[in-house]
Amino acid sequence: MTADRPARVEDVHELAQAMPHVSVVHGSKGNAVYQVGGKSFVFFRTPRPDAVDSAGRKLPDVIMFWVESEADKQSLVQDPTTPFFTTPHFDGHNSVLVQASRLGELSRQELAELVQDAWLAQASARRRTAWLAEHAGPSRPER
Numbered sequence: 001m002t003a004d005r006p007a008r009v010e011d012v013h014e015l016a017q018a019m020p021h022v023s024v025v026h027g028s029k030g031n032a033v034y035q036v037g038g039k040s041f042v043f044f045r046t047p048r049p050d051a052v053d054s055a056g057r058k059l060p061d062v063i064m065f066w067v068e069s070e071a072d073k074q075s076l077v078q079d080p081t082t083p084f085f086t087t088p089h090f091d092g093h094n095s096v097l098v099q100a101s102r103l104g105e106l107s108r109q110e111l112a113e114l115v116q117d118a119w120l121a122q123a124s125a126r127r128r129t130a131w132l133a134e135h136a137g138p139s140r141p142e143r
Helices: 009-018 070-077 100-105 108-122 125-135
Strands: 022-026 032-036 039-044 062-066 095-099
Touching: 009 022, 009 032, 009 039, 009 100, 009 108, 032 108, 039 108, 062 100, 062 108, 070 095, 095 100, 108 125
Parallel strands: none
Antiparallel strands: 022 032, 032 039, 039 062, 062 095
């Protein structure tokens, strides 16, 4: 891809499926949950009372991404230039939330890094090491 573009929901599915050793399970309402080694790293949530709009309506399009640490989470949710948020339900949980309708505020490349980081946060040490050895470079230093 020569020029980056705004991220789309389809990109989340494409990028998550492109990671190695990924399986897709579906929640009770058919929502996609991407897993590596049985651990979820991207999760399309169903509307829940902990994520609501300003009128109190449940947000219908929330996607959860795992992150490496609480510090990573806070750097994303506290940055007013990003669409990421959290709710009290996720206090102490290494994840961030974003509405699918706001994915376009991210570039596809930013989304790719988010999905890769989510996968890395949940993959086994062996899988993480192998992936990083293959993909380390100037834009992605080894952890």
